[in-house]
Amino acid sequence: MFSGPPPSDYFAIFGIEKKLALDVEDLQRRFYANSREWHPDRHARAGAAQLAYAEAASAMLNDAWRVLRDPVARAEYVLKGEGFNISEQRGRDVPPELLEEVFDLNMALEEARNGDAAAKAEVAIALAKFERILSEIDSARDGIFVAYDAAPSREALGELRSLLNRRKYLQNLVRDARAALV
Numbered sequence: 001m002f003s004g005p006p007p008s009d010y011f012a013i014f015g016i017e018k019k020l021a022l023d024v025e026d027l028q029r030r031f032y033a034n035s036r037e038w039h040p041d042r043h044a045r046a047g048a049a050q051l052a053y054a055e056a057a058s059a060m061l062n063d064a065w066r067v068l069r070d071p072v073a074r075a076e077y078v079l080k081g082e083g084f085n086i087s088e089q090r091g092r093d094v095p096p097e098l099l100e101e102v103f104d105l106n107m108a109l110e111e112a113r114n115g116d117a118a119a120k121a122e123v124a125i126a127l128a129k130f131e132r133i134l135s136e137i138d139s140a141r142d143g144i145f146v147a148y149d150a151a152p153s154r155e156a157l158g159e160l161r162s163l164l165n166r167r168k169y170l171q172n173l174v175r176d177a178r179a180a181l182v
Contacts (some may be wrong), residue, residue, distance in 0.1 A: 006038075006057035013057075020078060020145035020160075024069055031065045063066060071141065072167065077162055082154070084161050098133075101126065105173060112180045120181060127151035127177040130170050137167045 011018045014030045017141040032052045036042070038061055067073045105126045111119030141163055148156040 013064045
């Protein structure tokens with residue numbers, strides 16, 4: 001029934017074209033269909049080779065599903081596949097005007113951790129602003145997805161990488177601010 005190793009490309013596993021903007025509902029349908037087909041329990045009596053294939057395919061399918069259903073993980077997967085270093089976060093991707101606000105937030109976070117109620121209010125205001133900026137970044141990301149899918153280019157991927165670096169930086173700030181408000 002199966003021959004050779006299962007596909008290693010996450011898009012190929014689902015039988016879809018490599019794109020950044022995906023129909024997640026379609027991806028989910030494909031995931032469930034492949035899960036049923038490749039689940040090792042369905043192949044337990046079929047022999048060692050087929051069982052090994054089903055186990056490997058099922059593991060790859062689960063990894064692919066976790067990555068492709070999440071727009072940030074999907075973008076990082078495509079960037080990595082195109083040779084971009086996704087682990088390197090560059091400070092120059094954060095605008096200087098935001099750095100001043102980050103400095104102010106870090107001071108307020110420290111004061112809030114020490115029980116200062118006024119500082120907690122400052123953190124809450126900063127949190128709302130950074131969450132709004134994250135939402136704007138996600139909208140810009142989605143726009144890059146559509147543009148890249150229409151006309152793939154390294155320039156679009158470079159812009160996407162920069163945007164994801166900003167997002168990661170802001171996501172860390174949001175996480176810290178939320179923790180200070182608990």
